[in-house]
Amino acid sequence: MFAPFIIALRAAGVPASITEYLALLRALKAGVAGFDVEDFYHLARAALVKDERHLDRFDRVFGEIFKGLESPPGTAETTVEIPAEWLRKMAEKFLTEEERAQIEALGGFDKLMETLRQRLAEQKGRHQGGSKWIGTAGTSPFGAYGYNPEGVRIGQEESRNRRAAKVWDKRVYKDLDEDEALSSRNMKVALRRLRRFARTGAATELDMPGTIGATARNGGSLDLHMVPERRNAVKVLLLMDIGGSMDDHIRICQELFSAARGEFKHLEFYYFHNCPYERLWRENRRRKETEKTTQEVLRTYGPDWRLVFVGDATMGPYEISQPGGSVEHWNEESGVVWMGRLTRHFRRAAWLNPVDQQHWRYTHSIGMMQGLMENRMHPLTLAGLESMARELAK
Amino acid sequence: MAQFKGTERYVATRELEVAVNAAVALERPLLIKGEPGTGKTVLAQEIAKALGYPLIEWHIKSTTKAQQGLYEYDAVSRLRDGQLGDPRVHDIANYIVRGKLWEAFEADHPVVLLIDEIDKADIEFPNDLLLEIDRMEFYVYELRRSIKARHRPVVIITSNNEKELPDAFLRRCFFHYIRFPDRETMEKIVQTHFPNIRQDLLREALTVFFDVRNVSELKKKPATSELLDWLKLLTIEDMPPEALRSQDNKTAIPPLYGALLKNEQDVHLFERLAFLTRRKV
Numbered sequence: 105m106f107a108p109f110i111i112a113l114r115a116a117g118v119p120a121s122i123t124e125y126l127a128l129l130r131a132l133k134a135g136v137a138g139f140d141v142e143d144f145y146h147l148a149r150a151a152l153v154k155d156e157r158h159l160d161r162f163d164r165v166f167g168e169i170f171k172g173l174e175s176p177p178g179t180a181e182t183t184v185e186i187p188a189e190w191l192r193k194m195a196e197k198f199l200t201e202e203e204r205a206q207i208e209a210l211g212g213f214d215k216l217m218e219t220l221r222q223r224l225a226e227q228k229g230r231h232q233g234g235s236k237w238i239g240t241a242g243t244s245p246f247g248a249y250g251y252n253p254e255g256v257r258i259g260q261e262e263s264r265n266r267r268a269a270k271v272w273d274k275r276v277y278k279d280l281d282e283d284e285a286l287s288s289r290n291m292k293v294a295l296r297r298l299r300r301f302a303r304t305g306a307a308t309e310l311d312m313p314g315t316i317g318a319t320a321r322n323g324g325s326l327d328l329h330m331v332p333e334r335r336n337a338v339k340v341l342l343l344m345d346i347g348g349s350m351d352d353h354i355r356i357c358q359e360l361f362s363a364a365r366g367e368f369k370h371l372e373f374y375y376f377h378n379c380p381y382e383r384l385w386r387e388n389r390r391r392k393e394t395e396k397t398t399q400e401v402l403r404t405y406g407p408d409w410r411l412v413f414v415g416d417a418t419m420g421p422y423e424i425s426q427p428g429g430s431v432e433h434w435n436e437e438s439g440v441v442w443m444g445r446l447t448r449h450f451r452r453a454a455w456l457n458p459v460d461q462q463h464w465r466y467t468h469s470i471g472m473m474q475g476l477m478e479n480r481m482h483p484l485t486l487a488g489l490e491s492m493a494r495e496l497a498k
Numbered sequence: 499m500a501q502f503k504g505t506e507r508y509v510a511t512r513e514l515e516v517a518v519n520a521a522v523a524l525e526r527p528l529l530i531k532g533e534p535g536t537g538k539t540v541l542a543q544e545i546a547k548a549l550g551y552p553l554i555e556w557h558i559k560s561t562t563k564a565q566q567g568l569y570e571y572d573a574v575s576r577l578r579d580g581q582l583g584d585p586r587v588h589d590i591a592n593y594i595v596r597g598k599l600w601e602a603f604e605a606d607h608p609v610v611l612l613i614d615e616i617d618k619a620d621i622e623f624p625n626d627l628l629l630e631i632d633r634m635e636f637y638v639y640e641l642r643r644s645i646k647a648r649h650r651p652v653v654i655i656t657s658n659n660e661k662e663l664p665d666a667f668l669r670r671c672f673f674h675y676i677r678f679p680d681r682e683t684m685e686k687i688v689q690t691h692f693p694n695i696r697q698d699l700l701r702e703a704l705t706v707f708f709d710v711r712n713v714s715e716l717k718k719k720p721a722t723s724e725l726l727d728w729l730k731l732l733t734i735e736d737m738p739p740e741a742l743r744s745q746d747n748k749t750a751i752p753p754l755y756g757a758l759l760k761n762e763q764d765v766h767l768f769e770r771l772a773f774l775t776r777r778k779v
């Protein structure tokens with residue numbers, strides 16, 4: 105009877121299986137949930153979701169499928185209570201005179217809240233449920249508040265209305281979803297992923313010299329000694345597309361990898377512009393002084409290094425395919441040739457792309473680069489970082 | 499069967515109760531994740547108390563192997579005994595060391611088995627235990643006999659998310675993610691530990707606590723256990739609630755902050771922020 109639910113979950117990227125579906129049915133039969141819808145929601149979630157990153161998707165699908173299952177009279181479908189008092193307090197605390205004046209110009213707090221409520225409703229209607237404009241400082245009047253739905257609840261003084269909004273509609277797990285772009289906010293998680301990748305293997309091994317020495321000292325009675333296995337064996341070469349639209353992403357990537365520096369055996373950074381050609385450089389401001397030929401880079405770093413490109417791969421197709429295609433200098437050999445040399449030398453390579461994966465197919469050069477990378481291009485999101493790590497750990 | 503519910507010692511949300519009861523009813527492991535200090539480890543103790551079962555705890559370290567949970571054959575001791583001519587050496591059973599799973603399987607009363615911080619172990623660890631936890635049975639080659647659970651234990655597994663767990667493993671579990679408590683829940687949690695705390699002190703302390711947690715640059719955000727430690731100090735010192743109130747909590751150093759900020763860099767950060775605001779005033 106819940107089959108459509110399971111199918112919808114899978115379509116949304118929650119990998120619920122038959123095993124789990126059966127577990128849910130059995131638990132229902134065992135009377136774990138009673139007849140309370142909220143209990144059913146909790147039970148279904150505990151049975152079908154195994155990863156906190158998927159909780160938000162679950163909430164969305166649940167809301168969709170079981171729409172109208174429980175709408176207490178008088179509650180609109182999309183009501184999320186935003187206590188006025190709280191908003192006002194936040195505004196007083198965080199806004200400057202000037203900003204407050206701007207709010208007044210927008211029609212005052214009441215008007216603002218009305219708009220906010222509408223936007224929330226619209227946002228929920230949109231299926232990916234991104235927080236593109238609510239919460240984006242600068243572009244939306246709400247950004248200045250650091251508004252987020254969870255924040256609202258923390259400041260909520262009365263809980264009178266709490267049951268009115270359905271739990272799954274509150275979307276409290278949104279921050280845990282992985283398809284969000286890498287930012288300073290989810291840096292910690294990202295870092296953990298990266299570290300996990302840097303640490304290969306675990307455990308201990310027999311310390312032969314130690315054991316022999318100790319056993320001899322012991323007069324021949326065996327005395328085993330163990331040593332920890334060597335860790336941090338991973339070496340990473342990071343090639344980053346510098347300039348223009350990429351700057352923010354590059355900074356985040358650099359911060360991220362630098363923060364994990366201690367975990368890698370070696371980590372090196374180089375820059376390129378749009379597409380790697382015969383020269384790479386270490387510092388963008390002192391480009392000439394810090395330049396190295398790509399050939400030299402190939403000679404310096406052995407094939408055991410993992411190569412990671414970071415770039416949007418967004419450019420004119422000729423910049424990749426043609427000799428002389430580069431926008432800033434005459435390149436004797438095309439980007440294709442250089443990409444070929446790099447990926448042949450570094451067997452384990454990956455490309456991180458900050459462009460939203462859904463849009464990749466609309467940009468011809470991304471497809472070309474994806475081809476040259478043999479499909480090892482990953483979006484610059486937590487999930488992308490994870491799949492990159494898996495790829496490179498092989 | 500006894501149901502799990504929050505107690506005067508432990509605040510359980512309804513969602514947590516449902517997840518626990520589902521796992522108990524279906525005799526499947528319950529995987530608990532959540533930020534440090536959200537009560538994952540304590541939960542297992544509470545479940546044991548609620549069901550009236552003894553608790554067997556298996557704390558996992560980075561060097562823990564799955565086999566150690568079943569049993570270990572102590573070849574080194576046997577070798578030593580052999581060298582010393584000890585007669586024990588002739589019975590291999592003398593060198594079989596029982597693990598926590600064995601203990602749980604052979605108990606003559608159902609037990610709660612806590613496998614704490616499973617993600618600390620090697621990535622293969624959960625896979626290696628899959629079959630044993632599923633069938634509640636394993637074979638001891640040295641003794642040529644299998645150990646079968648007399649009563650299926652209630653298995654509680656916690657993870658801090660340091661490593662990904664294998665899908666096959668996850669499919670067999672129920673899962674619950676403990677969210678960091680909101681203010682209201684936190685108030686209840688504190689009350690279970692300090693039933694006689696002054697309400698005004700609690701209110702001020704919670705405000706400071708959540709403000710501190712909001713400072714995004716912190717290396718380690720204080721969690722429940724830090725809050726409890728801090729409150730204990732505050733009550734011992736008989737700190738007046740006014741002392742916690744300040745113009746701008748975000749940048750003032752809370753009294754006795756050593757209990758909240760365990761990381762030296764975080765302490766420095768706070769001192770720097772406090773210095774800056776003082777200059778501004």
Ligand SMILES: Nc1ncnc2c1ncn2[C@@H]1O[C@H](COP(=O)(O)OP(=O)(O)OP(=O)(O)O)[C@@H](O)[C@H]1O
Nearest residue numbers: 507508509534535536537538539540687690722723
């Ligand atoms: N819901 C709760 N009710 C009562 N006390 C709680 C609750 N949650 C946490 N605590 C208290 O917080 C402290 C930390 O709990 P615990 O050690 O179980 O956390 P944990 O999630 O296992 O942390 P870690 O990940 O660091 O191991 C304990 O003193 C516990 O009593």
Ligand SMILES: [Mg+2]
Nearest residue numbers: 538539540614
């Ligand atoms: Mg713990």
